[in-house]
Amino acid sequence: MLTKKLEKVLNEQVEKEGYAAQLYLAMASWADSKGLEGISNWFYAQHMEEIQHMLKFIKYINERGGHAVVPKIDQPPREFKGVKQAFEASLEHEQMVTKSINNIVGICLEEKDFTTQNWIQWFVDEQLEEESSVQGLLDKLDLLGDGNLYLFDRDIMAMRVAGDTAV
Ligand code: FEO
DSSP states (O other): OOOOHHHHHHHHHHHHHHHHHHHHHHHHHHHTTOHHHHHHHHHHHHHHHHHHHHHHHHHHHTTOOOOOOHHHHHHHSSOOOOOOHHHHHHHHHHHHHHHHHHHHHHHHHHHHHHHHHHHHHHHHHHHHHHHHHHHHHHHHHHHHHHGGGGHHHHOOEEEEOOTTTOO
């Protein structure tokens, strides 16, 4: 059974994962509207991953005797200044999510809920992967320079086609 404190922070995490899903969907739609097919595919796939993350939290809260509440989710930005800025915003967002997951790990220890601590370890690993994946794309963008968006778009498309999200 979850403690009230853990139920509350896990529910807050549902909302954060939901917002991440919305943010990536906004980036996907923005890139799609600019004809950046590879980049928009990458963001659409991220959107689906975040939906899965949100569902994992919802199911876990309910499984442990809590009540997962479906949250109201804020509208993400409609516009992004450029591809690099969109990936920078992604990285910043993932870093915020990592902090939030680490905070939950700390609360698991305080509350001596080692089951949840064990369960959330999957997210600790996932965050490491997500941050390094976005950082890798930013490094690639820097290497290619502003004039090579076409190449970057083609490259990122090949990554998802190969089913490889790591960079
Ligand atoms: Fe579910 Fe990208 O954090």
